[in-house]
Amino acid sequence: xxxxxxxxxxxxxxxxxxxxxxxxxxxxxxxxxxxxxxxxxxxxxxxxxxxxxxxxxxxxxxxxxxxxxxxxxxxxxxxxxxxxxxxxxxxxxxxxxxxxxxxxxxxxxxxxxxxxxxxxxxxxxxxxxxxxxxxxxxxxxxxxxxxxxxxxxxxxxxxxxxxxxxxxxxxxxxxxxxxxxxxxxxxxxxxxxxxxxxxxxxxxxxxxxxxxxxxxxxxxxxxxxxxxxxxxxxxxxxxxxxxxxxxxxxxxxxxxxxxxxxxxxxxxxxxxxxxxxxxxxxxxxxxxxxxxxxxxxxxxxxxxxxxxxxxxxxxxxxxxxxxxxxxxxxxxxxxxxxxxx
Amino acid sequence: xxxxxxxxxxxxxxxxxxxxxxxxxxxxxxxxxxxxxxxxxxxxxxxxxxxxxxxxxxxxxxxxxxxxxxxxxxxxxxxxxxxxxxxxxxxxxxxxxxxxxxxxxxxxxxxxxxxxxxxxxxxxxxxxxxxxxxxxxxxxxxxxxxxxxxxxxxxxxxxxxxxxxxxxxxxxxxxxxxxxxxxxxxxxxxxxxxxxxxxxxxxxxxxxxxxxxxxxxxxxxxxxxxxxxxxxxxxxxxxxxxxxxxxxxxxxxxxxxxxxxxxxxxxxxxxxxxxxxxxxxxxxxxxxxxxxxxxxxxxxxxxxxxxxxxxxxxxxxxxxxxxxxxxxxxxxxxxxxxxxx
DNA sequence: CTAAAGATTTAAATCGGTTCAAATTCATGT
DNA sequence: ACATGAATTTGAACCGATTTAAATCTTTAG
Numbered sequence: 001x002x003x004x005x006x007x008x009x010x011x012x013x014x015x016x017x018x019x020x021x022x023x024x025x026x027x028x029x030x031x032x033x034x035x036x037x038x039x040x041x042x043x044x045x046x047x048x049x050x051x052x053x054x055x056x057x058x059x060x061x062x063x064x065x066x067x068x069x070x071x072x073x074x075x076x077x078x079x080x081x082x083x084x085x086x087x088x089x090x091x092x093x094x095x096x097x098x099x100x101x102x103x104x105x106x107x108x109x110x111x112x113x114x115x116x117x118x119x120x121x122x123x124x125x126x127x128x129x130x131x132x133x134x135x136x137x138x139x140x141x142x143x144x145x146x147x148x149x150x151x152x153x154x155x156x157x158x159x160x161x162x163x164x165x166x167x168x169x170x171x172x173x174x175x176x177x178x179x180x181x182x183x184x185x186x187x188x189x190x191x192x193x194x195x196x197x198x199x200x201x202x203x204x205x206x207x208x209x210x211x212x213x214x215x216x217x218x219x220x221x222x223x224x225x226x227x228x229x230x231x232x233x234x235x236x237x238x239x240x241x242x243x244x245x246x247x248x249x250x251x252x253x254x255x256x257x258x259x260x261x262x263x264x265x266x267x268x269x270x271x272x273x274x275x276x277x278x279x280x281x282x283x284x285x286x287x288x289x290x291x292x293x294x295x296x297x298x299x300x301x302x303x304x305x306x307x308x309x310x311x312x313x314x315x316x317x318x319x320x321x322x323x324x325x326x327x328x329x330x331x332x333x334x335x336x337x338x339x340x341x
Numbered sequence: 342x343x344x345x346x347x348x349x350x351x352x353x354x355x356x357x358x359x360x361x362x363x364x365x366x367x368x369x370x371x372x373x374x375x376x377x378x379x380x381x382x383x384x385x386x387x388x389x390x391x392x393x394x395x396x397x398x399x400x401x402x403x404x405x406x407x408x409x410x411x412x413x414x415x416x417x418x419x420x421x422x423x424x425x426x427x428x429x430x431x432x433x434x435x436x437x438x439x440x441x442x443x444x445x446x447x448x449x450x451x452x453x454x455x456x457x458x459x460x461x462x463x464x465x466x467x468x469x470x471x472x473x474x475x476x477x478x479x480x481x482x483x484x485x486x487x488x489x490x491x492x493x494x495x496x497x498x499x500x501x502x503x504x505x506x507x508x509x510x511x512x513x514x515x516x517x518x519x520x521x522x523x524x525x526x527x528x529x530x531x532x533x534x535x536x537x538x539x540x541x542x543x544x545x546x547x548x549x550x551x552x553x554x555x556x557x558x559x560x561x562x563x564x565x566x567x568x569x570x571x572x573x574x575x576x577x578x579x580x581x582x583x584x585x586x587x588x589x590x591x592x593x594x595x596x597x598x599x600x601x602x603x604x605x606x607x608x609x610x611x612x613x614x615x616x617x618x619x620x621x622x623x624x625x626x627x628x629x630x631x632x633x634x635x636x637x638x639x640x641x642x643x644x645x646x647x648x649x650x651x652x653x654x655x656x657x658x659x660x661x662x663x664x665x666x667x668x669x670x671x672x673x674x675x676x677x678x679x680x681x682x
Numbered sequence: 683c684t685a686a687a688g689a690t691t692t693a694a695a696t697c698g699g700t701t702c703a704a705a706t707t708c709a710t711g712t
Numbered sequence: 713a714c715a716t717g718a719a720t721t722t723g724a725a726c727c728g729a730t731t732t733a734a735a736t737c738t739t740t741a742g
Contacts (some may be wrong), residue, residue, distance in 0.1 A: 054729090267565055284597065
């Protein structure tokens, strides 16, 4: 149906090799044939079949990005960054949503072997029984960039310093005089949640405050998860906090909704989110949050991946970016004088 | 480096054709060889190269989804739906963000010819100088499903009845007694915005109300666009509305933020969004909105695309879904008695 | 005018699968 | 034991590009 290089060769009265030469701007083909054939190509609107090209060249100009769920604003921004630099480099990106499901994630990992994508950026779940698959893939030389560590594996990595981010946010709350502060956690399969919890806890220590199980409540990563957590908390009223650090902005937004429904208000209850993706900045009471440079994370991950694709021997890159506490209204900083200690 | 079908053939002392037979579960190869070779394949963890397969079979098991911006919650939900059914069918999806840029969109269109993706789902911009590219692609038999009409082209299409959706929402506001109602428009390159405006306007007619340019304000599609529109409006105070229909939820959220900053409140000013994707339902004053079944749209688009991929002769499918007005708090329906007319 | 050097072009192999006509093996009935 | 037909396997072509050694064509110098 569509033209092939052989058709063009026939039309031009020349060999396929020559046509290939002009396609790839090979200096060995003369300027005049180049022009002549280029015209014929143009005329017939011939586009070389990249599948055939991929087979011959052993690379597909495709990479895969596997995240939990593009409909989460933070991940969608990462994907935007990834796609940006891929487009610049002439690559396309296959996107996979693991949906927090290990089986799906494993399935996507298979794209490396099956579809021969040139590399993969992946936010691995922390729920695998073992990580030999990752280990094997990496040992087999497949370019892999992670967005979160995997136990016992050294690979290129781009992430943010979750612990420090949570630590700073928590200290901020504490400095503002909040004393009943809780952390609404993320999904158990997220290493980032554990890290943020660690930072949260550390702030308690540093401020010399007691920390107990009451300071943690189980959350999740979606609006609904935050809402549920808040609902439960404000229905039972076992413990009414005056400060809350949430796993991410979506959880914070859901939590705030729940608290509002029960007649409480922000920032009387101070709330801080994490990510700074999505609607937070535009809430009626704008959300204070630990901002991650999501697009930048995506861009860097892609850049690191390309470096690895091009140069298989280079040593491992581990990029850990800083977060930034973006103080808006929901933490009450604009109302309260910080407590010095 | 990695195993090929020839390696397996050699290992099994059999021809490549036979190995291919077991890979494709060809009934002509005997059960015992099938088992024997399957074991060898398993043992060596051989995965056939799908690039080679794609070349031979002339299909890649890839489709492309081109939207404006995955980081918009509505599009990300569509992409989720698309990916769901693709995963079920063993397809992968390449995602492209046109970013409202015609050149980028055209570039992505090229994936059909270049990367030989088996089909494409695309939300075309309305800013092309001409649509011959689409026309040619479609004439050349490339499977194409649109998420918005293109002037003068008949292709498979899945979308929502924007006009009716906006009409219903507007009537709702009007019935609630709101008299100074405005439409915060979407980007000019979005046909959907024009359709929603038409529905908005029609409601005015039906209610026998005057409609003028004051009833439209230029918006956009992001939080920031809604915010800017609101800010401008409430700074100038030329016209303070008591009801607002926004192009989408993001615009509504931004608009509400602007109005809040200026000391106004929702639902004293009633606000309705469009899409029902993202944070709307979890705002302190939950957003009333015209809900689109985004995931379903994605799923249907993918399903239609697969039908077209499999059966090139079938006639065109045009699926127009209904929206649903989800009444929450931001339109004030829970406070106001509807006005009968 | 011719040989050597340099510039271009080409034939054929290759990438790793699928497919189909032809060849081979197997089973059955006599 | 043998002919026959069915079941299975295989060789070779093909998908559409790239690549490289060899062939051919141009220049240039002597």
